[in-house]
Amino acid sequence: MKLIGHGGKPLVERVIADKAEARKKIKGMKEVPANRQMATEAIGIAYGFFSPIQGFMKKADVDATCKKMELADGTVWSIPIVYDISDKEIADYGIKAGSTVLLTCEGNPLAIFEIEEIFTYNKEKMAEAVYGTKEEKHPGVARTYAYKDKFLGGKITLVNEPKVREPFTPYFLTPRQHRAKFAEKKWKRIVAHQTRNVPHSGHEWLMKHAYIAAHGDMPVEQMESMGKAISGVLVNCIVGEKRAGDYIDEAIVLTQDELRKSGYFREDIHMVTMTFWDMRYAGPRESVHHSIIRTNLGLTHHMFGRDHAGVGTYYHSYQAHHLLMSIPKEKLNITPIYVLEWAYCPHCGEVTCIGLCGHWKELQKFSGTKIRSIIMDEVKPTRLIFRPEVFDVVMDSAKKYGFGSPFVTKEYLAKAAPAFRIDPL
Amino acid sequence: MAETFPINIWINEERFKALQQAGLAGLLKEELAGMKVMIVPCTEPQRDKVLKLFPMAKYDAATTKSIELLPKQVKDKLYELAVKRKTLSVMDEFIKAVEKG
Numbered sequence: 001m002k003l004i005g006h007g008g009k010p011l012v013e014r015v016i017a018d019k020a021e022a023r024k025k026i027k028g029m030k031e032v033p034a035n036r037q038m039a040t041e042a043i044g045i046a047y048g049f050f051s052p053i054q055g056f057m058k059k060a061d062v063d064a065t066c067k068k069m070e071l072a073d074g075t076v077w078s079i080p081i082v083y084d085i086s087d088k089e090i091a092d093y094g095i096k097a098g099s100t101v102l103l104t105c106e107g108n109p110l111a112i113f114e115i116e117e118i119f120t121y122n123k124e125k126m127a128e129a130v131y132g133t134k135e136e137k138h139p140g141v142a143r144t145y146a147y148k149d150k151f152l153g154g155k156i157t158l159v160n161e162p163k164v165r166e167p168f169t170p171y172f173l174t175p176r177q178h179r180a181k182f183a184e185k186k187w188k189r190i191v192a193h194q195t196r197n198v199p200h201s202g203h204e205w206l207m208k209h210a211y212i213a214a215h216g217d218m219p220v221e222q223m224e225s226m227g228k229a230i231s232g233v234l235v236n237c238i239v240g241e242k243r244a245g246d247y248i249d250e251a252i253v254l255t256q257d258e259l260r261k262s263g264y265f266r267e268d269i270h271m272v273t274m275t276f277w278d279m280r281y282a283g284p285r286e287s288v289h290h291s292i293i294r295t296n297l298g299l300t301h302h303m304f305g306r307d308h309a310g311v312g313t314y315y316h317s318y319q320a321h322h323l324l325m326s327i328p329k330e331k332l333n334i335t336p337i338y339v340l341e342w343a344y345c346p347h348c349g350e351v352t353c354i355g356l357c358g359h360w361k362e363l364q365k366f367s368g369t370k371i372r373s374i375i376m377d378e379v380k381p382t383r384l385i386f387r388p389e390v391f392d393v394v395m396d397s398a399k400k401y402g403f404g405s406p407f408v409t410k411e412y413l414a415k416a417a418p419a420f421r422i423d424p425l
Numbered sequence: 426m427a428e429t430f431p432i433n434i435w436i437n438e439e440r441f442k443a444l445q446q447a448g449l450a451g452l453l454k455e456e457l458a459g460m461k462v463m464i465v466p467c468t469e470p471q472r473d474k475v476l477k478l479f480p481m482a483k484y485d486a487a488t489t490k491s492i493e494l495l496p497k498q499v500k501d502k503l504y505e506l507a508v509k510r511k512t513l514s515v516m517d518e519f520i521k522a523v524e525k526g
Binding site: 373376378 | 434497
């Protein structure tokens with residue numbers, strides 16, 4: 001069945017699943033090693049996470065993305081998906097526009113790359129357009145400046161599917177697989193919670209708020225029986241490049257899942273998956289990109305909170321909301337749900353939405369940094385702000401996967417196995 | 426009042442009881458649904474020295490306005506010093522001790 005993705009265009013699926021056929025196709029092809037960043041993006045393209053793009057972007061698409069936040073054909077697009085390469089590599093591998101090469105990852109075949117164009121692009125202009133700043137201390141800008149001097153544009157076809165390691169294996173689903181799961185669950189409305197965090201109660205309530213908002217005018221009677229829900233929350237964890245001090249991905253995925261396992265969400269309304277994507281921290285523009293990815297996963301709604309995908313003080317709290325509001329509804333096929341912060345009110349004795357509670361001066365706001373600080377001090381938080389089962393999973397993940405820490409350390413960066421590997425074909 | 430750049434040391438039950446017995450519970454504040462925290466103030470120069478001595482730490486200018494990501498062992502030493510001196514004004518002594526090695 002033809003599935004429709006972002007921009008009302010068919011969901012891209014450029015994968016040769018049959019190994020014998022793949023081996024035949026790549027026979028004699030020139031091999032070009034792809035680094036981890038490029039391999040991750042190639043996988044994302046091929047499975048259709050970035051539909052409708054079918055490959056690494058060509059100059060016209062990059063230019064339109066930077067200048068108009070759309071592809072050359074007018075489809076909304078906010079972040080360039082580019083393949084960078086040096087002149088030396090181009091010479092060494094004899095790459096020319098019009099040639100087809102085999103991208104390899106860890107020495108094994110990954111994807112066929114039909115190179116249509118070799119081009120340059122002003123990296124400073126690209127950074128400023130996407131991130132709103134040229135400062136190298138912005139991690140997305142730093143990534144852009146680190147690109148090599150040339151870019152290759154052209155279609156990608158995956159010939160060797162990634163092997164996702166434990167504990168991530170059950171959480172990685174392609175867009176098609178997401179849609180099959182939603183159909184199986186009979187969910188009609190599905191709201192995305194984008195995360196790279198271990199959940200505290202503030203996050204939990206954001207999800208509950210978004211769920212209720214997304215369910216909206218749908219009937220509720222059948223929800224009196226477990227297993228009959230027709231709306232769901234999809235926690236879609238972003239797994240990709242990490243920075244020291246981030247939560248380790250294992251802790252993020254497993255703690256999010258624990259919220260349902262421990263009954264804070266019903267079995268039939270909550271699901272956790274992951275998507276490979278290196279966060280760019282592009283704030284407003286990244287919120288558009290996240291909308292695109294989740295549209296491709298088959299979601300109907302997307303929650304956006306304070307400083308979505310931001311970093312430092314580069315974007316104001318609700319700048320992402322404003323950018324999303326400026327996009328005509330027919331151009332982004334997912335309904336945004338804008339949410340305010342939830343905080344603890346000592347007067348009410350509960351976690352509440354800051355837009356509802358009148359004890360404004362008494363509110364104790366959640367802060368991710370503060371929660372990290374509590375966890376680093378190995379102090380079990382009160383259950384009102386952090387579920388005890390979630391805390392136990394954090395500490396367990398630290399022992400099992402984080403070399404003693406739930407946060408990314410130099411040791412984790414050096415020793416942890418990547419979330420996926422590419423085996424010999 | 427001059428701006429401070431605090432270090433938050435979160436206190437578990439065991440430490441809270443010990444501080445209560447020593448009559449030092451007044452050094453603590455309550456945050457986030459009754460969690461106890463010892464807030465050690467730093468001046469701007471002290472903050473800069475801490476960030477230099479412990480490069481993994483960062484000053485969170487965006488949300489908490491505090492020095493974060495200090496390893497537990499470092500905070501434990503700071504906690505012990507505050508309890509020993511019965512005051513939160515321990516940063517100069519703490520920094521000197523770290524610099525001495």
